[in-house]
Amino acid sequence: MKQASEKVPVRVEGRDLVLTNLGKVLYPEAGFAKAEVIDYYSRVAPVLLPHLRGRPLTVKRYPDGVDGMFFFEKNAPRHTPDWVRTVRLPAPGSTKDRETIDFAVVDDLPTLVYYANLAALELHVPQWRVSADGEALPPDTLVFDLDPGPPATVVECCRVALTLREVLDAEGLPALPKTSGNKGMQLYAGWDCREEPSAYARRLARLLERRHPDQVVSVMAKKARPGKVFIDWSQNNPAKTTVAPYSLRAGRHPTASTPLLWEEVENCERPEELVFTAPDVLSRIEEHGDLFRRA
Template sequence: MKVPVKVDGRELTLSNLDKVLYPDNGFTKAEIIDYYSRVAPVLLPHLRGRPLTVKRYPNGVTGQSFFEKNAPEHTPDWVRRVNLPAPGSTKNRETIDFAVVDDLPTLVYYANLAALELHVPQWRVDDDGQALPPDTLVFDLDPGPPATIVECTRVALMLREVLGAEGLTALPKTSGSKGMQLYADWDRREEPSAYAKRLAQLLEKEHPDQVVSVMTKKARPGKVFIDWSQNNPAKTTVAPYSLRAREQPTVSTPLTWEEVEGCEHPEDLVFTAPDVLARVEKHGDLFSRA
């Protein structure tokens, strides 16, 4: 069944609204579109100007999925697109036409495509579609079992202290999966990956039982891997307020530092779409840098 709707003056056709995309709790496509529509006021500022990579789950989180960078030919002409170089493209493309989610209709359009996960780089494009220098520094904290997000919070507090001493204010969020991330405004004092790598190696040296800065799987059991490589301009990180394709409709959720400090159990920092809408109503955008 297809349903024509008008969103901020744009005409869209929504389909399969009763299709269950999270089987464990019956969360439907209609609920996904509703979530993204309602969280849009705090989500869109983190997507605007950033080339979009989506992870689509047309048959739900237990079905086949695929990453999509190139906006398909059938993408509506009102969706903003930017043509950018694609070094190392797996499909041997020299350039890719990325969509940019600048408005609610575009967000709803992608939600209707079952684009559950929204991933963006740490840089934006200008009005002419040219890439700008990175404006965000990110540290992705990934726990090696049996470590959990609880151990990530301890490392996040260490990183907050180091960044603070460097004059950078860190903002924490869950990954919506098993780890978490720290973001900071980036002043381009040097190449961001090199800077982030140095801080990760510093913490690894100071806390070798808790921190690892290399991606090697065998080095990570029981420790937290500080992934500094997410600052590579070719890489993306899940956006704040994006859904994740887990058993439940969990969300990459901005946190207060009090929540980070007080985390004692992994479930303390698990938030689903309804939880996040309630949090936004209470706190506004905890990731706002205004």
């Protein structure tokens, strides 16, 4: 392992980068260092990049590891190389009172490695892309974020996911499941802009809440959620983002948001069955390819 302070120049697909602090352990409990984070993102790139391309990036950076301070970053850093694609987009409701934000767009491996070197452990993107000219396009994805209220777990999320899949199938919107990489899971479906996506997702969430009041809640209030699965439909708001497939998460171990087989959802009996670390994800890709690739 390289010394923490060492700078290592590398060339990635014709781009020059300098990797730093490769020996810094970012996941102390697992002994998982920055070099391993960069290695994971480099190896997962063939299946990850199609889900990042064209989407404005928000990252969650942990420069001192998962036990240290972190920050969300939407604006591309000032030292961003000029070869990284950026798009300037309106920022309504910005917490920093900015009228616009210069988002990075991860279209290639060098950009992905650049962000991994910044200890951007988590990669979050919206449900829409930008055009070649940097204009926001209509949403192309519908997402339902299933969040269990303790003592419910991802097992209960799986039961709700199966019910939601039936509803979406009936609507002509076949869905794909993935873990959140934390305690819950998400369902994604291609979106045809038949109506405003948040309103549509809210209506389906409330439908399931009415049909299964002991299992499902569609409101965010914490007091309504113990023992139930909150179907968060609000992630379809154009201003919001969701963790990307294959992105690492900043927990005790380097788990990732992992695409699933529906068979795994149907058969899940214990939460630990759907916990996948970076090495697990790479092994799954070797076996299954990209389970999140739409036909």
